[in-house]
Structures are given as C-alpha cells and as structure tokens.
Amino acid sequence: MIESEAHKKYEFKRTLEALRxxxxxxxxxxxxxxxxxxxxxxxxxxxxxxxxxxxxxxxxxxxxxxxxxxxxxxxxxxxxxxxxxxxxxxxxxxxxxxxxxxxxxxxxxxxxxxxxxxxxxxxxxxxxxxxxDMLHEKKTYGLIVLDRREATVGLLRGKHIEPMAHLTSSVPGKQRKGGQSSHRFQQLRLIAINEFYTRIGEVASEVFVAVDPKDFEGIFIGGPSPTKEEFESGEYFHHEIQKKILGLYDVAYTDESGLYELFDKLGEALQDVEVVKEKKHMERFLKELVSDTGLASYGDEQVRKNLQMGSVETLLLSDELRKARLTIKCNNSDFEDKRTVTKKPGEEEYQPGNCPKCGSSLKVAESVDIVDELSTLADQMGTNVVFVSSDFEEGNQLLTAFGGIGAILRYKTGI
The missing domain is CATH 3.30.960.10 (eRF1 domain 1)
Structure with missing residues (x-):
C-alpha cells in the first residue's frame, strides 16, 4: 500500500498516543x-x-x-x-x-x-x-468580522478557529438626541467610528504580529457593506499587516459565530487548505445519505463489503479512529471469528471469551489496525482515501454518529 501524507500523519499521531x-x-x-x-x-x-x-x-x-x-x-x-x-x-x-x-x-x-x-x-x-508540536498545522490566517457595533478577531490555524478578541463600540445610533445639530451629531459619530476602527486595528495587529511570519498567510475580513470596505481603505492595521489582506466577504454576524460564517464563505480562497477539502467530502457524504440516489454507506461491516465489491469511490476515515480487526480462533476446535474492537493505548488486552463449540478459551490469532486494513482494501480497488479531522462539526459527526467510517459510492449496492 502506498502511504499518503494523511496516512503517515495518522500513523505518527497513533505512535505518539502509544508512547504517551x-x-x-x-x-x-x-x-x-x-x-x-x-x-x-x-x-x-x-x-x-x-x-x-x-x-x-x-x-x-x-x-x-x-x-x-x-x-x-x-x-x-x-x-x-x-x-x-x-x-x-x-x-x-x-x-x-x-x-x-x-x-x-x-x-x-x-x-x-x-x-x-x-x-x-x-x-x-x-x-x-x-x-x-510537529502535528500542529502551521499555516495560519487572520479572521476579522465587524460592523459599527462590535468586532471579533480570530485565527484560523490548520483546522481550528481560535477566537482571540471581542470588541464593542461606543458609536451612537443614527438617531440624534434633541438639541444636537445634525452636522455636530454626524461629526461625533464619525469620530467614534474612526476610534472604534483604530481600536480594532490595534488589537488585530497585536494578535497577527504574534504569529510566526513564515506561517502567517494573510487576513480575511467579513461584515456588512460599507463597514468592511471602510475599515480596509482606512488602513487601520500595522503597515506590515495591512499588506496581508486577502479578501472581503459579506457576513451577517460579528460575534464569534461570525468567524465560522466567514470561514464557510472562504471555500475557493482556501481550496488548498486540508480542512476545506475534508469539509467538502463530508458535505457530499451527508447529502448522499438523505438523497434518492443514496450513494453513501457507513459503519465497519457495510463499508468493508462495499470496498470488497469495488463500489467505493471515496473512503472517509476519522483521524481519531482507534479500532482493531481481530481474528479469533479456538485451539481445540475449528471455530474462527472476525471481530472489530476499540483499541486505545494503555488499555488491557481484549479477552475473546470461550469457544461456543467446546467451551475452551479463545485466542486472538491476529490483530490488524482497522485503518490499515480498510486502506489496503481501498488501494486494491482504486478507491480514494480521505482522513477526516474531528475538529470541525461534520468531522466530529463522522466519528460520533457513524463510527468513524464512511464511504461515498460509485453506484448503489443496497448494502
């Protein structure tokens, strides 16, 4: 089996867990x-x-x-x-x-x-x-969502969105108080907006400058128009950070949820980032599960059967999947069984129990990591293998709701 970078990373992560x-x-x-x-x-x-x-x-x-x-x-x-x-x-x-x-x-x-x-x-x-530390994704993007009331600054580091700062403004609403002239009120409002933008720029620059320059890819800004355009053109960042703006996007929210909304808008801009690729595979898998065509399968037994038939186009494996495929045998009879068990470092060895034919103790004759087993099957059938992180919602769903194993099919099999 030719190991992909994702598979090597999975093996490396599993080795560290065992050493831990x-x-x-x-x-x-x-x-x-x-x-x-x-x-x-x-x-x-x-x-x-x-x-x-x-x-x-x-x-x-x-x-x-x-x-x-x-x-x-x-x-x-x-x-x-x-x-x-x-x-x-x-x-x-x-x-x-x-x-x-x-x-x-x-x-x-x-x-x-x-x-x-x-x-x-x-x-x-x-x-x-x-x-x-080598497991941590180094490529980092700055995220800002803002309007004239509030702003949230965050980092997209690998597959994690890290909210870093939340700011609120003292910009007065559009309705002026009685006795104030329209011109005077407008001037005060513009001053307050400028002060808020300046504060956002200072806080964001401090967050982004702290990132290793060789890992910092750039900044995406989200918010309503014309706020985000005003902020960009006003050059409120540190001059080195200002040059790193990659794009502006319309988003409805400017709190922490706005960071996730902004991320969802960055598909094309971030198409080389692994989490975006994984997210697209998971979205397609979930869509197929409820569609009339039903070109999706999940679970250990069902996916294995589909792999053996050659019907799997893309095999989805959670990078948190820790299971082994055991061959159970009896030394005193011809009894043999295959079982899939959860296997985590430090846990006691699996006890297979007694033979249903003769009552003697069963033995584990062979233990194979399920990822290695399914990846080998996939390689033999020309199936694409995708490791999915549990660090985002759909990835966590693969692990918790579908047992960490899913498949997008070439054709419907009824399995």
Missing part, C-alpha cells in the same frame, strides 16, 4: 533527540558520562534501569553512523507493564520535520512535546 501511555516507576525513561548535524561520537561520549553518573542513584532498581537504558541506547547508536535528514528520536527505558513488572522497551522514530536541537531527557515518561 508509557510510564516508568521512577525517572527511568530516556528520550534522545538527535538533529541531522549532531555528531554521533559526541552523543556516545555524553551517554558514557551519564552512565557513570547514574551509579550515584540511591535506588538499586532505578540505577539498574537507567544504566540498562543507556547501554541499550549505546548499542543502537552503533547502527546509526549519521542521523537522517530530519534527525532521529530514540525512546528507551524500563516501562511499567503492570503486575509489578517492568520491561525494557526501545522506540526509534524518524520525525516528519527536522529536529531543531539536541536533547537528552530522563523522566518517568517520555518527552513528546517536540514531536507533538
């Missing part, structure tokens, strides 16, 4: 982050020093476990003359496996992005923050 569930009894788990340009000989020298210092650890068990982990790391480094282009991360230590037992475990990961700095870290859990 690992714990030592003391500060016995070692995390080693090696950048591409770090000399392996220098690391080896440091590890030998750490081995000597570990002899001062008072607890005999902790001392043995730390020194054992360092020895394991030294033996692994002999096989790595030079770190790969993105560097390499090695996790090693005595992991608590329950029943008052530990097991020396080692994991080697080539990260999807370059490691920036060398790290040797010893603790009761593995240091995962640098790798978890």
């Amino acid at each position: 569930s690992k714990h030592g009894r003391g500060t016995e788990l070692i995390s080693l982050y090696i950048p591409h340009d770090k000399q392996i000989s220098d690391i080896t020298s440091q590890l030998r020093e750490e081995f000597g210092q570990a002899s001062n650890i008072k607890s005999r068990v902790t001392r043995q476990n730390v020194q054992g982990a360092i020895e394991s790391l030294l033996s692994r480094l002999k096989l790595i003359p030079k770190a790969p282009e993105n560097g390499v991360v090695i996790f090693c230590g005595a992991v608590d496996i329950g029943a008052n037992k530990t097991e020396m475990q080692t994991y080697i990961i080539e990260p999807p992005e370059p490691i920036k700095s060398y790290k040797y870290h010893c603790d009761s859990s593995f240091l995962l923050t640098p790798l978890e």
Whole structure:
C-alpha cells in the first residue's frame, strides 16, 4: 500500500498516543533527540558520562534501569553512523507493564520535520512535546468580522478557529438626541467610528504580529457593506499587516459565530487548505445519505463489503479512529471469528471469551489496525482515501454518529 501524507500523519499521531501511555516507576525513561548535524561520537561520549553518573542513584532498581537504558541506547547508536535528514528520536527505558513488572522497551522514530536541537531527557515518561508540536498545522490566517457595533478577531490555524478578541463600540445610533445639530451629531459619530476602527486595528495587529511570519498567510475580513470596505481603505492595521489582506466577504454576524460564517464563505480562497477539502467530502457524504440516489454507506461491516465489491469511490476515515480487526480462533476446535474492537493505548488486552463449540478459551490469532486494513482494501480497488479531522462539526459527526467510517459510492449496492 502506498502511504499518503494523511496516512503517515495518522500513523505518527497513533505512535505518539502509544508512547504517551508509557510510564516508568521512577525517572527511568530516556528520550534522545538527535538533529541531522549532531555528531554521533559526541552523543556516545555524553551517554558514557551519564552512565557513570547514574551509579550515584540511591535506588538499586532505578540505577539498574537507567544504566540498562543507556547501554541499550549505546548499542543502537552503533547502527546509526549519521542521523537522517530530519534527525532521529530514540525512546528507551524500563516501562511499567503492570503486575509489578517492568520491561525494557526501545522506540526509534524518524520525525516528519527536522529536529531543531539536541536533547537528552530522563523522566518517568517520555518527552513528546517536540514531536507533538510537529502535528500542529502551521499555516495560519487572520479572521476579522465587524460592523459599527462590535468586532471579533480570530485565527484560523490548520483546522481550528481560535477566537482571540471581542470588541464593542461606543458609536451612537443614527438617531440624534434633541438639541444636537445634525452636522455636530454626524461629526461625533464619525469620530467614534474612526476610534472604534483604530481600536480594532490595534488589537488585530497585536494578535497577527504574534504569529510566526513564515506561517502567517494573510487576513480575511467579513461584515456588512460599507463597514468592511471602510475599515480596509482606512488602513487601520500595522503597515506590515495591512499588506496581508486577502479578501472581503459579506457576513451577517460579528460575534464569534461570525468567524465560522466567514470561514464557510472562504471555500475557493482556501481550496488548498486540508480542512476545506475534508469539509467538502463530508458535505457530499451527508447529502448522499438523505438523497434518492443514496450513494453513501457507513459503519465497519457495510463499508468493508462495499470496498470488497469495488463500489467505493471515496473512503472517509476519522483521524481519531482507534479500532482493531481481530481474528479469533479456538485451539481445540475449528471455530474462527472476525471481530472489530476499540483499541486505545494503555488499555488491557481484549479477552475473546470461550469457544461456543467446546467451551475452551479463545485466542486472538491476529490483530490488524482497522485503518490499515480498510486502506489496503481501498488501494486494491482504486478507491480514494480521505482522513477526516474531528475538529470541525461534520468531522466530529463522522466519528460520533457513524463510527468513524464512511464511504461515498460509485453506484448503489443496497448494502
């Protein structure tokens, strides 16, 4: 099976979840982050020093476990003359496996992005923050929705809309009080509008300037006319931010819900952003579910059957899907069964129960991650595979209402 970037990201995320569930009894788990340009000989020298210092650890068990982990790391480094282009991360230590037992475990990961700095870290859990940061979408857009009464500033970061600031104005309504001249009232109103726009620009500029410039793609402004046009032409942003305006859009709301309304208007402008692609697939899937053609299927068994028939055009998998396909067998009879079970890191092994034929204990003969199984089937049938984030409403619906598995069909099958 040829792995897509989305599938690699899913595997990487799942690996981190498994590592997050690992714990030592003391500060016995070692995390080693090696950048591409770090000399392996220098690391080896440091590890030998750490081995000597570990002899001062008072607890005999902790001392043995730390020194054992360092020895394991030294033996692994002999096989790595030079770190790969993105560097390499090695996790090693005595992991608590329950029943008052530990097991020396080692994991080697080539990260999807370059490691920036060398790290040797010893603790009761593995240091995962640098790798978890690589999962975060870097591409960021600024969002502003405003009218003359209020404004909301937010960030679209990957698949998340983050409301950052909400402002209200003191702009008087269009009805002037008795005794005020029309001209005087209009002047006061224009001054108040300008002050409000200035405040919006200052707050928004502060939010947007804080984003890493290489990740900041630009700004979208939403609101009624002529408010948004006045705001843009007035150049209320910091001059570097002003150049980043990408477009103006009509929206009805200017509170937090307006940010989501603005996002929904950005289809074409954001067509290369993954969340927009995922959203379009989910909208089509949900539409097919209620249409007369009914070119949609969901659930483990139904989708698998459709995949085997070659009727699936697009397979939709939640990136939060954590299930395994088990082959259950009995050693004393010919009983065999296939079961799909939820499988999360740190959970106890699935107990299949007793054989319905002879009553003896059943065994798990094979366990395959359901994403790998369905993706392989899809690849064999020329089916497009889309991983869907649960970070937006329709994506969360795929996970919670449809078991994390959906399909858009080429033709109706009745399954």
